[in-house]
Amino acid sequence: MASGNDYSGQNWGRVVMTGGTDWPKLGRKTDKISPGDHPDLMSPHLLRSLRTVKVVSIHTSSHSSHAVAIDVNGVAYLWGRASYSALGLPMTAAVWEESPLKIRPTDLGAQPGVKFVHAATGRAHTLLVASDGQVWSAGINTSGQCGHEPSAEVSPFKAIEGDWKAQGDKVIQASAGNTFSLVLTASGKVYAFGSGEKGQLGNGRTGEHIITSGRAVFDTEHEPLLVKGLADRKIVQIASGLQHSLVLDSDGYVLTLI
Template identity: 30%
Template structure:
């Protein structure tokens, strides 16, 4: 669980019971949590009934958000509306099925519920329908007054305020209260991510190019010769030879991460938010690379809170920050911190909030109907066509021997060799959990790993190691590394050592060296403490650090 949640009163639940959470507000005073049993609960100041519980005033204990309970909510998006004082919010909840619910302020129709009445604030979540009725939404990005929605097919829909053409339609001006598909350059293209500033927007294409939506202002310009009256999506210039893998927006600036781990930035820079070593009232017109001294960056982060900083985490698990930091400090270039995750950065910021802009998994490959990838995806766990079933914890997973032999040399020897049980139509698996084995087998069909916990990733890693599926081991290793904390470092090391996962053991030891005393304080047993202490001391002695 994010460190930010530990700043609030005891929920009465174990961490493992909380699947996801949203913390928001001008002082980080509002909390929404989703439990593993699919209950959705909230408490906080509840200004303008932003918690979605349907009551006015402060909510001092956890209260159910009835319209979301049982909907399998997987994540949230919080739109922060530019407003002096406490600020207003519009909230979106995304279910595993890709259904979106919204509530909160709707002055410009940014909730997509068909109205932009300035007297109407939606106090309980309502399902967004219209043109999204039969679509699976994988991401929502809200700039505060306008919203972009990304579907599993790579299409973009927009709604809300539109004076600068930030919705990407052919004309600007009037608000759009219903979800409406964005065309132009996005027609037929596959979009993998969307991001919104307060009054402009961006879409990341499958090709790694960025399209700008809205007024051709200098902080998101796509061509110096483009007319200000051209509102439809346009290619962003300045990154022609760069493949972008992630985009995030602050209030009036954008950060982009390339596939080779470099960060580019453009937009307003008065508080050093571009990280380019300067501060200026003048907008930066073209993408500028941030210092490469950090090494290869794995993920970047920013929020729409004007008081917030920017952050990045590298492949070596080092966390850097820049921009508007706490206590009025401004860093105009990235500085190394002692944080172990991006969650911790924004938990210690003001206001302390959960930072992540949630996105359901979307296939990197083109989801063209009838493609080989799509047919394989549909064939997984299909009893009518399968020729073998694995029985794990009493439940069956239906698969195809041919697919397994392509994905694993162990399966190849098993099914094409003379093993005694190779012809049996049912294979019993006793040493692994159903959930972990299901993820493993599905990967052989899709090359994807669904969102899983660190503990779950360790189990899948062990299976992938046994069946010699190295690319799945790499995927799990990345999940484990990104989720490593001072609380779980000992347990992860113990399991990695048990599996003989040398790379993971090495990573855990480095992690412990940097955060020595914090890790020691969080060990639960003397056995795990002594084992890691001995290994770290041996390592340190060999490297002559002490």
């Protein structure tokens, strides 16, 4: 997965896939794939639907059943499981790799000339980052992981507002876990939002509290929260697992948010 966001002169390639392709069933305990019905790919296969597209980066994760590819023109192609509007499409089970969903920043209200430069996929949500620093989200949002007030889901893609704009900063990268997300700005600041169940927001607490007998819940932050523990460092790269994150600073140190 590419981590940079300046594609001028960057090499490009073709998309090759291997593994499971029955998106609605992947990763589920009852997963039964019928022979010939979106079978597993046992060896690398060229994704023919993008065979003429010059792709510069692919964004997915081990906890996602969907993916985003970005081409040299900054256009995004999305495919995979689309439940909970993870691809910005309501009432859709999957977008098959044979016909990826094509999205341009102008489709989401961006000015002409703006390109997508980065993306992130959570368990059932997606973030798209543009060259002007804007970031959009779609998908399940029960913990505010889309950067909007908690709701069943966000669809179609909706712009996230954050304090970085007031600072004259802009988003350049994103990462996503199960029920949370991170964004990185050009100045090296990290903002987190979503569930703090395992401390993955980096604010020093989970906010666990009892709401009824035997039932505990955890704090959620739907407004992007500056990770103050990283304020004295310039972060250059972020990555998220299911319920933890890693960041790399400009001095070459790797730190964890758990």
